[in-house]
Structures are given as structure tokens and as C-alpha cells.
Amino acid sequence: MRTLALTIGTLMLVPAAAQAQQAAPQSTVEGGASATAATPTVGATVYDSAGVALGTVxxxxxxxxxxxxxxxQVPVPPTSIGKTDKGFAMAMTKADLDAAVASSQAQAKAALKAKLVAGTPVTGLNGATLGTVKxxxxxxVTLTTAKGDVxxxxxxxxxxxxxxxxxxVTADQLAAATASATAK
Structure with a gap:
């Protein structure tokens, strides 16, 4: 049986499981300023407890x-962001957030690797079954599909x-890429 090697641009997605774990929100942020409940809008900058930019919403x-x-892309609870006199802030440092993201990504990668064993079913973005891990x-990752190994x-x-x-990828995208690769 022939195995096709495909490189599909949409496969370079950020793992959905990447999430940060953060410290419990505190009542004071940067220099003891009192944080009040507020929701930033898309594009707003959020700062850490030392006034360093963590990122934008x-x-x-x-x-x-x-x-x-x-x-x-880091999901954080809305309650962990407060409004200060300098803007929106979180009660953690950029270094702490970066460390939490790195730890979370490593855990997600390990969890995925543990599942990529022979026989594990794989679905596409639309929920349709693509095949099983070979x-x-x-x-x-080599998948066994109805059209052969990919x-x-x-x-x-x-x-x-x-x-x-x-x-x-969706099942249709995989089928189209497989058909294109076998036609060459």
C-alpha cells in the first residue's frame, strides 16, 4: 500500500488545548492600585502587575x-482583569504568564502524543471521521483512511x-488533497 505525504497549509493551526493557568485575581494591581471590575474591548492592551504589556485583547x-x-492566544477569566488608573491589568507578571503558557502547551503536546497511537480515531474540523492513526x-502522523494511508x-x-x-482539515479538504497527490 502506498503512503501519501501531504503538506496542507490549514494543518498549521495552534493547538486548541493551549490554555494558561493563572494566579487567583487579587484586589490590588501594580503599586497597590485598586482594581475594579471592567471588561476590556478587542484591541485593548492588558498590562501585568509591574506595568509591562502582557498582550492585546x-x-x-x-x-x-x-x-x-x-x-x-491565551484565554483568561474575565474576573482576572481589572481596570486601574493606567488601563487594564492582571495581578501576575509577564514572566509568570509566559511560564504558565509554556507549561500548558507542554502538557497539551504530551496529552496529544499519548493519544497518537495505532487505532485511535481521528476526526476533521467538521467532525467527520478521517480515519485512524496507523x-x-x-x-x-500516518492515518489509515478509506483511500489508503496518508x-x-x-x-x-x-x-x-x-x-x-x-x-x-475537513474530510473534503483531505479527500481533495489526496486526489491531487495521487494524480501527480
């Missing part, structure tokens, strides 16, 4: 404020909220 939902730190190494970059895989393996 990329999205606001009732469950989380997504900070773009420049290297990650094997994985540090760079690629080798995809490991960077395009993540775990969903239920802990199931998801590839960063």
Missing part, C-alpha cells in the same frame, strides 16, 4: 478574554474539549 466572550501575547513520529504533519493535530484527536 483578541476576543471577548462571557467565559474568557483571549489575550494575544504575540506568541500565543503510527506517529516527531514530525508526522501522512500528515503532526503540527496540524490537537485534542478537542472531549479529548478526541482532531486534524486541522
Amino acid at each position: 483578541a476576543q471577548v466572550t462571557p467565559q474568557a478574554i483571549i489575550l494575544n501575547t504575540g506568541s500565543a 503510527g506517529a513520529d516527531e514530525q508526522y 501522512k500528515l504533519p503532526i503540527a496540524g493535530f490537537s485534542l478537542n474539549a472531549s479529548g478526541n484527536v482532531v486534524a486541522g
Whole structure:
């Protein structure tokens, strides 16, 4: 059986499981200033407890404020951000946030790697089953599909909220890429 190696641009997604763990919100922020409940808007800068920019607000939902730190999209509870006389702030340092993000990403990577074993079902972005894992190494995951084995970059895989393996393509995108690769 022939194995196809595909590189699909949409597979370079940030793992959805990357989340930061942060310290409990405190009643004072930077220099003892009192923080009051406030919700920043998209584009607002959020500072750390020392006045250093943590990132900008990329999205606001009732469950989380997504900070773009420049290297990650970090969901934080809305209650962890307060309004000070200098703007929006969190009661943690940039170094603490960066460390929490790195730890969370390492945990997510380890959890994914543990699931990338032979026989594990893989779904696409639309929820349709793509196939099952045949094997994985540090760079690629080989899927057994109805059309044969397909080798995809490991960077395009993540775990969903239920802990199931998801590839960063839809079933239709994978079928089109497979058809294109076999036609060459």
C-alpha cells in the first residue's frame, strides 16, 4: 500500500488545548492600585502587575478574554482583569504568564502524543471521521483512511474539549488533497 505525504497549509493551526493557568485575581494591581471590575474591548492592551504589556485583547466572550501575547492566544477569566488608573491589568507578571503558557502547551503536546497511537480515531474540523492513526513520529502522523494511508504533519493535530484527536482539515479538504497527490 502506498503512503501519501501531504503538506496542507490549514494543518498549521495552534493547538486548541493551549490554555494558561493563572494566579487567583487579587484586589490590588501594580503599586497597590485598586482594581475594579471592567471588561476590556478587542484591541485593548492588558498590562501585568509591574506595568509591562502582557498582550492585546483578541476576543471577548462571557467565559474568557483571549489575550494575544504575540506568541500565543491565551484565554483568561474575565474576573482576572481589572481596570486601574493606567488601563487594564492582571495581578501576575509577564514572566509568570509566559511560564504558565509554556507549561500548558507542554502538557497539551504530551496529552496529544499519548493519544497518537495505532487505532485511535481521528476526526476533521467538521467532525467527520478521517480515519485512524496507523503510527506517529516527531514530525508526522500516518492515518489509515478509506483511500489508503496518508501522512500528515503532526503540527496540524490537537485534542478537542472531549479529548478526541482532531486534524486541522475537513474530510473534503483531505479527500481533495489526496486526489491531487495521487494524480501527480
